Amino acid sequence: MHRSSSSDKPRLSGRATPQGTLRYAARFHGASAPGYFREIPGGLVMSSVGIGTYLGDPDETTDHGYTESVTAAVEGGINVVDTAINYRFQRSERSIGAALKHLAVKGYARDEIVLCTKAGFLTPDGEMPEDVEEYFAREYLEPGILNPEEIAAGCHCMAPRFLDDQLSRSLANLGVQAVDVFYLHNPETQLGDVPADEFVRRVRAAFEFFESAVASGKIGAYGLATWNAFRENVQSPGYMSLGEIEALAREVAGADHHFRFLQLPMNLAMPEGLLRPNQTVHGKTLATVQAARALGITLVVSASLLQGQLTRNLPTYIATALGCQTDAERALQFARSVPAVTTALTGMSRVEHVRANLRMLQIEPAPRDEFLKLFEQNPVSRSSS
Numbered sequence: 001m002h003r004s005s006s007s008d009k010p011r012l013s014g015r016a017t018p019q020g021t022l023r024y025a026a027r028f029h030g031a032s033a034p035g036y037f038r039e040i041p042g043g044l045v046m047s048s049v050g051i052g053t054y055l056g057d058p059d060e061t062t063d064h065g066y067t068e069s070v071t072a073a074v075e076g077g078i079n080v081v082d083t084a085i086n087y088r089f090q091r092s093e094r095s096i097g098a099a100l101k102h103l104a105v106k107g108y109a110r111d112e113i114v115l116c117t118k119a120g121f122l123t124p125d126g127e128m129p130e131d132v133e134e135y136f137a138r139e140y141l142e143p144g145i146l147n148p149e150e151i152a153a154g155c156h157c158m159a160p161r162f163l164d165d166q167l168s169r170s171l172a173n174l175g176v177q178a179v180d181v182f183y184l185h186n187p188e189t190q191l192g193d194v195p196a197d198e199f200v201r202r203v204r205a206a207f208e209f210f211e212s213a214v215a216s217g218k219i220g221a222y223g224l225a226t227w228n229a230f231r232e233n234v235q236s237p238g239y240m241s242l243g244e245i246e247a248l249a250r251e252v253a254g255a256d257h258h259f260r261f262l263q264l265p266m267n268l269a270m271p272e273g274l275l276r277p278n279q280t281v282h283g284k285t286l287a288t289v290q291a292a293r294a295l296g297i298t299l300v301v302s303a304s305l306l307q308g309q310l311t312r313n314l315p316t317y318i319a320t321a322l323g324c325q326t327d328a329e330r331a332l333q334f335a336r337s338v339p340a341v342t343t344a345l346t347g348m349s350r351v352e353h354v355r356a357n358l359r360m361l362q363i364e365p366a367p368r369d370e371f372l373k374l375f376e377q378n379p380v381s382r383s384s385s
């Protein structure tokens, strides 16, 4: 079993700040196109392309790939780094931790980088244990970190004690004292498994923990990272209402709550967050991107390249509407040009992909009329229905 002693090692202090992220953007003054960096409510400045660390094998080659890619990304103009404790069995967090150390030596301060992780899915440590049940019993059940009644779908938990434990492990893996965004990972996983009132009780309890973690300085803000929840029809069992979730945060912490981020997939093949009017906010029916804007929630979108599938063979009407030189650029241009989206994440375990995607630094996000050309003959919206 791979065991880390990273909890004893010195950690980078601080968090992303408005001043630090502005200083980061200023490094690229003259090299970055207007609209590449975006300021969010509260003042953080985020790159419109972010690096994700989901895909890949739990092996050393991929570890090094992500460490080099995150380093090259931050050196090249990407200051949003996204991970989750379960990505590659905690190895992606550790790869990022190694990159942050290199970056600190090279003069990139912690306050310049928006570091985001997630908790919710049960994960082994470093590799798949030979006896999975024995591992979770020893590591989680016997110490009382996990209560079997709080596990949903055999793989997911959002009880405060578990989230607290996961946050401590993530901070150790990343080698930091705090993360900027802590997401509840795919909470909709629990919807098929627990009654609606119990689901709401669990989310509220998770938010209470998140607010306490903000108060103790371990996280800057929190959010939901989702897959289906905000792309579904209202009638679907996996559907979630952003307005209701934001109201829970208000119940917990008032108007100054820290539920400030939402992550959902958005790409040319999965545009539901833009096109499906499945949310109601202040009495208005809205698409999720509009609902997030109305509620002051920053949108970070995932799977911008549909896990690599949109990097080739896109139909020509997309090139006509969006320009750019390659299909990967067009897919990224779509995701980050969706109104109200701050950052489009793309997974990059290879430096050559970082270098290719950094071309977006020099390209302005698509203006609204150019973006709307995509919908003139409605092909994107047809694919979503």
Ligand SMILES: NC(=O)c1ccc[n+]([C@@H]2O[C@H](COP(=O)([O-])OP(=O)(O)OC[C@H]3O[C@@H](n4cnc5c(N)ncnc54)[C@H](OP(=O)(O)O)[C@@H]3O)[C@@H](O)[C@H]2O)c1
Pocket: 051, 052, 053, 054, 055, 056, 082, 083, 118, 185, 186, 225, 226, 227, 263, 301, 302, 303, 304, 305, 306, 307, 308, 309, 311, 328, 345, 346, 347, 348, 349, 350, 351, 353, 354, 356, 357
């Ligand atoms: N529910 C959730 O919370 C959730 C779900 C999915 C994703 N996410 C987050 O969003 C991030 C992005 O999504 P994703 O990684 O699933 O998928 P993605 O960004 O759509 O695609 C990543 C894949 O595209 C490849 N790629 C990147 N740039 C390329 C280029 N210019 N040309 C050709 N191939 C290229 C990558 O290859 P290499 O790795 O070889 O460089 C990787 O295989 C994730 O890493 C994760 O951080 C969150």
